Structures are given as structure tokens and as C-alpha cells.
Amino acid sequence: MEQGEAAVTHPHAQEPDRPSPDRTGVWLIGARGSVATTAVAGCAAVTAGLRPATGMVTETPPFAEAGLPALSSLVFGGHDTAACPLGKRAELLAEGGVLPHGLPSALHTELAAADQEIRTGGPLPGDTRGDEELIAAFAADITSFTRRHALRRTVVVNVASTEAVPEPGSTRLPASSLYAAAAVDAGCSYVNFTPSTGIRTAALADAAAARGLPYAGRDGKTGQTLLRSVLAPMFVQRALAVRAWSGSNLLGGGDGAALADPAAAAAKNAGKERVLADILGGAPEGEVHIDDVPALGDWKTAWDHIAFDGFLGTRMVLQTTWQGCDSALAAPLVLDLARLVARAHEAGLTGPLPELAFYFKDPDPGAPASLADQYAALLTLAARLGESR
Secondary structure, three states: OOOOHHHHOOOOOOOOOOOEEEEEEEEEOOOOHHHHHHHHHHHHHOOOOOOOOOOOOHHHHHHOOOOOOHHHHHHEEEOOOOOOOOHHHHHHHHHHHOOOOOHHHOOOHHHHHOOOOOEEOOOOOOOOOOHHHHHHHHHHHHHHHHHHOOOOEEEEEOOOOOOOOOOOOOOOOOHHHHHHHHHHHHEEEEEEOOOOOOOHHHHHHHHHHHHOOEEOOEEEEEHHHHHHHHHHHHHHHHEEEEEEEEEEEEEOOOHHHHHHOOHHHHHHHHHHHHHHHHHOOOOOOEEEEEEEOOOHHHEEEEEEEEEEOOOHHHEEEEEEEEEHHHHHHHHHHHHHHHHHHHHHHHOOOOOOOOOHHEEEEOOOOOOOOOHHHHHHHHHHHHHHHHHOO
């Protein structure tokens, strides 16, 4: 879309033309990245019966009556600054063992269709547009997508690379907040699967509330922090004193490269450390270190070393190792969240959704910290959504 068009068409919450009750848009920020590509390919593979929905909580029995949009109804588009087509990206992921061999060829049509709906994001180097112009252009892209496909509604999901924490006193919004503002302007619900700022500014939260839009979380919980949210309650419930909890991460791919920046790593680690402080009642000694190992590609290894005291002060240690594929862990959660937040929007829920803390390192205020309690809250939300049908 040309800049002039975006300036004239500053979108607001309008129902799409000829809305279909059976079609829901998923607009991905970072749409050509590994997580987005795996989500699009995975949705198509499950819909076609080529693969099971392993890892998708919303495909389990407790969610059958929640009224969630069907996987077959999801239409994908998004923003990205990268030019690599989704089909090619999927082939590279298959070569790395992330996607099954032969799946990109089998899903060529679906990947090409989604790729046609990806628009250039930004701001790119040399872009002289101000925040309002960028927001208007991004929102126009989203609104055009929603109307062109006659979608009932669209949910915007940020799966882009982690950005550095904004400098104090900065007069410009970070890119993640530009996209969040565009989502609000376009009348869309919003999910932040990254540690970036996104909608977490007072002005954007107020704007979402004024428009009656729901939004969820920050930073998807896929590996090390997921395990921490299970283990930390065990120490509390068994009255064992945690003295220190240290961790290390080795990862490659785009995430590893982005997190090689100390400022971006700091944003990532904040969520990892928060879960321990919330559950244990204070942050124990120890830090999390992140190392970029390009040879690992989309695979990661996370170690935790937990020093704790038992009866009579006996000192003991628990060590854990988590090895997994980041994109394969994240993609089903992205699909879950898109369906849940779209349904919450349809049901009239507004503002932050702490009930979705199950999926996030840094959930919305008011959420429980342990995974068991978060899962219970998620089931309560599913029941509530089912009752509102």
C-alpha cells in the first residue's frame, strides 16, 4: 500500500464488508520468521489431517465447547521486514528438522496464500515517517486484509524478534508499540508473544479499553520458564528453602542473534526471573545467561542449577536440562492464543486477560504464578466462553 493511501485511510473499528461468521484473521508481526512460518504450516497440516495437533491445548476436550474459531477458519497475513517467502522459509526449516520432510511441498498452496498477505513492516532504515504515519499505514494494511477476506474479526499476534528496552526519555514508540497501536486503531484484539513493550504503555492500554478490545500477555512461555513455573511451587509446598537458582541458555537462529544484544537479553531475562520472585516470595541468588550459538539453528538447550536446603539445613542440589525446538514449542501456543483471544473479543471481554497467564512468562496483572493455578484459570475462562455462546 502506498504511503499516500495510508494517510487518507486512517482506519477505526469498523465491521468488515460482508463479514463471515466462519472466518477469523490472524495477523502476525514477524510473519516470515520461524515461529510464524511453523504456525502457518502447522495450522494447514493439522487442518488437512497430515499431522496431529500435538501441543495445542485448545484441541483438548476441556475446550470443545468454548466456541473457539476452527483451525480451518483461520486466515493468515502479517507484517515483516524480511523478504524471504514463506515457502522458502518452510523449506529451510524442514532442512533443519523443524518441519517434517516433504511438508512444505505438500502445503505449497497454503503457504503461498499466506505469503501473499504479508506486507512490509518497519520502520526500515531511512524511513522518515513519524509514529502516527507508521501506525496509520500498518493499521490500513490490517483493515484492508480484514475487509478483503470478509473476516468477522482479526487478532494481531506479535512473534517478531525481541527488541531492546526503550531508552528512558525516548520520544519515539518502539516498533512493537507501533504495531500494537495499529492493532487498536484497526479494532483488533492483540497478543504479545515477545518480551518487547507492545501494548504495555498507559496510553495504549487506555486506548484498547476505550475501544472495548481484549489483549494478552508478554513473552511466550515455552521452555525453561515453563519448567520453573512447575518446579518452584514444589519447593514452596514442601517447605524447602531455595538458596540459589541459576540458569544458562544456548540458542541459535534469529532469536539467538537478537538476544546477543545485552539490552534485548535483559528484556528476555526479566520474565524468566519474575516467575521465581512471584512464586518464592523473593528472587533467589543467581542469574540467567543467554549465549548465541548459530550452529544450533532453531534448537535450544537450557540448564538450571537449583541449590536448596532440606531438613536440619542439609544442602542439596537439583539440576535440569531442557532441550527443544523453539519454533515447534511456540507455534501451537500462538495458534491457541489467536483462537482464545479472538473468541474473547467475540464474547465481549475487554482489557488484559490474566486468565491466559498459562502461556506467558510475564502475564497480565492479577494472574497466578504457578503453572497449575494458571491452567485452572485457563479452564475457568474456557467454561466462561462456552457459557456466553
